[in-house]
Amino acid sequence: MSNNDSFIDEVSEEIRRDRLFSLLRRYGWIAGLVVVAIVGAATIVEIRSARAEERAQALGDSLFDVLETPDASVEEIASIEADERGRPITALVEAALALEADDPLAMRVALDSLAIDEDAPDIYRTLAELKNAMLAEPGEDRRAALTALAQPGQPFRLLAAEQLAYQDVTDGETEAAITGFGAILQDAEATQSLQSRARAMIVALGGNPEEFPGAGQ
Template sequence: MSDTDSFIDEVTEEVRRDRLYGYVRRYGWIAAIVIVGIVGAAGFNEYRRAQAESNAQALGDAMLAALASNEDDARADALTGVTADTAEGAAILAFMTAGAQSQAGRADDAIQTLQPIAQSPELPLIYRQIATFKSLMLQSETQDADTRRQGFEALAVPGVRMRLLAEEQLALIDIETGNPDAAIARFQSIMDDAEATPGLQRRALQAMVALGGAPEATETAGE
C-alpha cells in the first residue's frame, strides 16, 4: 500500500470518527434516556420482587404466630387480626382463618370469612371455587340438601378442579336424602374417572361397600 493510500485511509477514518462523535453529540441524549429507562425498569422490578417476597414472608410469620396458641378460639381470633397486602394473600389467610374458626365450632363465622373470597372478581377462579366448596361443607348441618346440591352441582362440571370432590359430596347428599342407588352410581363414576386420586377412589370404594353395592373392577380402583 502506498503512502498516499495510507493517508487517504487515515483521513477517511478521521471523517468517520468525527461523524460518529457528531451523532453522539446530537442524539446521545436519546441513548442516555433509553439506558436510564432500562436500568430504572430493572431496578424497579427488582424492588417490586423484593417487596413482594418481604410481604409474603411477613404474612407467613404473622400467621404462624397466630397459630402458636393451643386454644382454637385464640387461634381464630389471632388470625382475624392479621392483614394481607394482596388479594391472593388475603385468600390464603381467609382459608386459614375459616379453618381455625371451624375447629373452634364457629361455623357461621367461618362461612362469613369465606364469602368475600368466593365472590371476589380479583382472585383466580380456583380460589373462588375452593372458598365456595369449603363454605358449602360448613353448611352441611344448617342448609337444606337441595340448596347444597345446587351449589355442589355448579362445581361438579368439566373444567372445574373441584369437580370430583363435589361429586363425592353429591353422593353423600344422595345418601342423606334416601337415594342410595344414585350414590352408588356416583361413587362408581368417581372410581372410573382417570382424574380421581387414589385416596378419593378408596373412599368411593369403601362407601359403595358400606351401601351394599358391588363395585365394578377398574384398573385404578384397587390402587
C-alpha cells in the same frame, strides 16, 4: 473474479459500513434507551418480587405467632394486616379456627368474605364456595351449589362430585350414589386417596367397583 469486480465489492462494503456507522451515530441512542428500559423493567420486577416475598414472609410469621398460642382466636387472625394476596390465606385460617371453636357463624362470615372478594384469585373464591356448600345442610340449595362446582373446568370438581355422591347416600339414593362414586373411580384426574374413598363407599353400599371399566387401582 477480476480485479475490477474485487475493487467494486470492496468499495460497496465500505459504503455499507459507512452507512451503518452513520445510522448508529444518528439512531444509536434509541438502542441505548431500549437497553436501559429493559434493564430498568427487569430491576422493577425484581424489586416488586422481593417486596412481595417480604410481605408473604411477614404474613406467615404473623399467622404462626398467633396459631402457636394455645388460645388463638378468629379475632386475632382477622386483625392481621394483609394485602390482596394475603387476605385469602387469613380468611381460610379464620374459617378453620372458627370450625375448631364450633363457631359456625364466624366460619360462614370468613368464607363468605372470601367468596365475594373480587381481588382474590378465582381458585380461593371457588374453594370458599366449596367449603360453604360442604358445610351446608343437605337439600336442593346445597345440591345446586355442588352441581355447579362439579362442572368440567372447575378446579375442585371431583371433590364436589364426591360430596354430591355423599348427599345421594344421605337422601337414600343408593344407585345414584354408586354411579357417582363409580364416575370418580373412572376419572383420570382423581387422586389415589379420592379413588380409595370412592371404592370403599361403593363396596359399603353393596356395589362392585369392578363394574366400572377403566377404574384406577
